[in-house]
Amino acid sequence: MEASRASETATVLPLTAPNPARRTWVGAATLRAEDPALLTGEGRFIDDLSPFPSEHHAAILRSPYAHARITRLDVKPALALEGVTAVITGADVSAACKPFPVGIETRPVFYPCAIDRVRYMGEPVAVVVAEDRYIAEDALELIDVGYDPLAPVVEIEDALHADSLPLHEAVGSNVVHDRSFAYGDVDGAFANAEEFVEAKFVFPKYASTPIETYGVIAHYQRAADTYVVHANFHGPFILHSLMAQALQIPSNRLRIVVPPDIGGSYGIKSAVYPYIVLIALASKIAGVPVRWIEDRIEHLCASSSSTDRVTWARAAVLKDGTILGLHLDQVDNTGAYVRAPEPACLYRMHGTVTGAYRIPAVAIRNRLVSTNKLPTGLNRGYGGQEQYFTLERLVALVAKRLGLDVIEVVRRNLLRKEEFPYHAPAGSVYDSGDYHAALEHALELADYPALMAGRESARAEGRLVGIGIGCIVEPSGSNMGYISIALPKDLRDRSLPKSGCTEAATIAIDPLGAVTVRLSTTPQGQGHRTVAAQIVAQELGLEPKQVEVLAELDTQTSAWSIASGSYSSRFAPVAAVAIRNAARKVAYKLKAIAAHQFGVAFEDVDLVEGAARSADGTHVTSLKRIAGAAHWNPSSLPDGMEPGIYETAYYSIGLLRPPDDDDRVDSSAVYGFVVDLALVEVDSRTGRVDVKQYVTVHDSGTVLNPMIVDGQIRGGFAHGLGGALFEEIAYDENGTLRSGTLADYPIPTASELPTIVIGHVDVPSPFTPLGAKGVGEGNAMSVPVVIANAVADALGANEVRLPLVPHRVWEMLQPNAVEAR
């Protein structure tokens, strides 16, 4: 443990302070400002708030069927129950609401509630509003619904069949999206190949399941014709626009307020937005404020998850392991609907599809299918775990086929530091990195020769031991234009082009000199308030504890834009810069006032230790006094300066463009790197997989707070391991959910998670002023395939299906095991 701690910090590059006299806070392991409240039971999570008087409570009736027509819906008995205020059904929803906009040509119709047909088990059918939740739940039982079951479509390959019953009649097929792309000389690559490696890869559906469930408190204010909604939503993102469009109101009549604390999300809570619309409508119809707190059973069947994916992949290689080109035929399953931001699952990694390797040519066919499963959405790693499962399994299979050590194949193809900035064939522009140094560091931390020797001696004893590796590029800060690549160019051209990755921050100083920062990043545990205080303190010559940071977001009063919120690890590369820029605007004003008062040049003033000082030290005035002048005594300000101190900065990474005419897109702002090595042992009697050793080396650019960065890495690892070994949102052949409680959906506990060794080879990004790259998702992307590679190595298997639960591994061990399962 000690050794690993030491290695964690050894190679972190220090950030140079903008002024040597000023204290450097950025890069320090500052304790978190969030913690004292959270540790003493004073967090302010959605269900802790009472924003409206005399609120009522909602409970949602959900479909017990995967696929059925609703033949009868009688709510009168429920309405007759004492304490029930209203019951809202699909008829109310379709009368009041438009379907949500969908980002693909076929536009499967999606409402927040079933209208006349249910398409997954758990889909909302009606909402009861009552005086309390207990009564609301009693009333659910009194609603009389008739269902006429329809043939379910469950698995991806069922949906590809022409004879599967289309979920969306108007689309006419369960293949709801189909686009092909080619980059580089794909035919040439395959013509020049010496070997081909071909395989089918299957990736399961799972979910990051935050411990706090969804929560919405909505109040329709009739006089103002405005919906005010508090929700643990981590937008507003583009989703605010979609909600306003569905509700058919001007967007300034949908006010969304995000509470200061959110009990985890990992992407999952972005999909609370249909429920925001549903509960907002319930409030309007019932005429009272309505609170809905999702329960865990609802969460598991009807919140959100990652997509399951089937990929048919083919690699063109040379005998020395050089990869010349790829063919990828990918099919993602977004469940019953294509709920925005889907189909982003297929496109988040689009520009980055060739990963960390110099693969000059790639052809891609992307399809989406609809099945009778829970709709999908953002989930830590989003699209990355699916993409790298294919790519890194393929690299392992290439090595196996050619009889090479996988490290040799990796080294041969891995990008070199001289190649940066690297233009990947599908459009991503990788900013910086030293992938080979990171790989060598990982091999060193794992003591690779000893690891190999240990594996051999264990094998000599008949034990099943395997080593897995994965090298992945971790994109962060999504380019808002990438999703539009799902549409062909002519359709793209018809709408407003989209690009960039914008975030905003506001900083105010009050008349007594106290500093308040307002974020729009809706954190859910990532410590944004702490890091923002570090950045602002450094810019203004203060201590972080003097800087108050508000994490509440209010779409009516916060500065925000189309990318605002928390997803795609965008805080470090993007939001942190908006915060810094806002602080610089404030610093500029403070210095200008001080220079004017001191009678010295602007350049001769600095902000240090809570005061403005002239360079020669003859003038010192407290920040309080300078800020005070801006409020109390505008006549003392330099000519033409506005009174008050309240500055907002917007920032977007300027290099991000809309997709080009050849369908290339730089899908993210910056690109980190992760290399992982795992040693596993499989128990041949039980099939249990034991992770003996796990090393992960990261390039997260400039580290803003090393304690928080390593916390994000550990968290990402836990999610990745859950997906590798335990978790699956599983359905039977009728589309009935088999993982409907936390007892059936096994989230790893403390005894199941090994202690990992973390290393850093951080190369600051030249594309963003602070040099920081996102860090929270890398291991969520890498761990599933790294464990799969290790287990494949242990068992000598070619095909590996996740999650590697004991019974599945045990079956693989049986003498008659068929490879294709």
Added chain:
Amino acid sequence: MSYCSKDGRTTISLEVDGKRVKAAVSPRLLLSDFLRGPCAAKGVHVGCEHGVCGACTVRVDGQAVRACLMLAIQTDGSRVETVKVLGIADAMHPLQERFQARHALQCGFCTPGILISAQTYLREHPAPTRRDIEELLSGHLCRCTGYTPIVDAILDAAELERR
């Protein structure tokens, strides 16, 4: 909140975080809802309501229990303690301090339940091993931290208290 338009209510009296509470409650009211609602003990978090996540853990008469698996009326005459009994922001309990120092919480939703479990456990097991703490934590789900820092923080606190 009524919770019982169709049931009769029972009056219970108990102590919650050192304060006497007397309330008329529906027999079906969960302890977790009673504590969060009428008692305003918002540090009791609800993550599953089926006894798996541990977020709702409180102490009843010295025992750590899941408030979502108990009815409020079962605590008549009892002493109930939530995370509030550990410490306040400017005078934190060693467990709370070590949780902060070790970065053992991110979103903090699981944290109050874990703190109550750990405090209760350490009273009877002042010198736990790493394995003991991992086992203790198997009754709690944390989705943010990967648990390692939580185990470290609890071991640190045990050591501090032994000094």
